[in-house]
Amino acid sequence: MTGASGNGSINKGFIDLRSDTVTKPTPAMKAAMMDAEVGDDVWGDDPTINELQAYAAQLFGKEAALFCPSGTMTNQIAIKVHTQPGDELICADNAHIYLYEGGGIAFNSGVQPKLLPSDRGRISAAQIAQAVNMEDSHFPTTRLVCLENTANKGGGAYYSLEEMQDISALCRERGLRLHLDGARLFNAFVEAGYGPAEVGPLFDSVSICLSKGLGCPVGSLLLGSADFIRRAHRIRKVLGGGMRQAGFLAAAGLYALKNNVERLRDDHRRARRLGAVLSGLPFVAAVAPVHTNIAIFTVAPGWDAKAIVESLKSRHILISTMAPGVLRLVTHLDVGDQDIDAVVEALQHLAAAGEGKAAADGTGTGKAAGSSSATGAGCGYGASPAAPVLPVAAPAPTVTPAGATAGTGSSE
Secondary structure (H helix, E strand, O other), rough: OOOOOOOOOOOOOOOOOOHHHHHOOHHHHHHHHOOOOOHHHOOOOOOHHHHHHHHHHHHHHHOOEEEEOOHHHHHHHHHHHHHOOOOOEEEEOOOOOHHHHHHHHHHHEEEEEEEOOOOOOEEEEHHHHHHHOOOOOOOOOOOEEEEOEEEOOOEEEEEOOOHHHHHHHHHHOOOOOEEEEEEEEHHHHHOOOOOOHHHHOOOOOOEEEOOOOOOOOOOOOEEEEEHHHHHHOOOHHHOOOOOOHHHHHHHHHHHHHHOOOOOOOHHHHHHHHHHHHHHOOOOOOEOOOOOOOHHHEEEEOOOOHHHHHHHHHHOOOOOOOEOOEEEEEEEOOOOOOOHHHHHHHHHHHHHHOOOEEEOOOOOOOOOOOOOOOOOOOOOOOOOOOOOOOOOOOOOOOOOOEEEOOOOOOOOO
């Protein structure tokens, strides 16, 4: 059980559905990395990084791009460039930039977020119009709007092209900057039918992640105007994001953008299958709509979420906890159809055997004796009850929160 790419993992033999961040480079990607020409990128001398930046900028109809170690960095650079301390930005109440970037909005930029209630991570032009502050010295200046497409906490929900066009038009009318956190943007492209040439011009800046569904080991890109990227380059340096001979990482990005986009459809198909199976199991109260490659479900009353995670782990299947009583499975290129068959079999066995039922004292039975010591129960970034999660058809039951075995998680 090493997944579709045959790469395996540190949890060798495990089917890892905690996140699409766990993907490993395929042999073909590794070959491209080994053949990469490199130079000192801080000096602008790495030819492969320069090629990746130019390719991505052209793809999105932007003047320039900047290669960075992570999507958190590209998002935080964009916020810093677009704003001044004391400004306000508008985003969804469950946006990644707000929940999962270490308080970076305040720490890095001294900016106040205004959170809007979202529809599975999406906000509307009408909401934004109502949220813009009037020009008054009592209020922070509304400077920036940030969208996330697809939405992590929204279970992979995506914006329609028309929704983004409406928001873009409003921002231009009101003199607001518009940034797109496109950590899983290519999942939206293959599912919604629009592409980078249509989306890029709608935004002042776009961040895309290469290390999730696209399968790269490291890296994100920030795209914008030449002047924006010139300013972003300085902030990257201040944040410690300048890299030297990193062309081998950029080579992985080039390979992914040219070869790993269309195959995302397979991830979506497999996630929909998991969602359909989960909807018929007794330990599931409700399954959120499966839009792309993320399946989220609420655990039914009488069952224990932590025990379910541990029971699956004992069968070499890793899933993550989004919040107490809310679990997540994410498909990716290291998970093939045979792996999904095995997951379905394990889920059905768990249901039939009653594994994961809550004990009378509320501690949960789990029946996961012999559980492997491998890490990975995961927490999917949302174990805090305070973190807003995707609403589902039934309220989350009171269950034992994910404990020490779940860790704090690093899945996105």
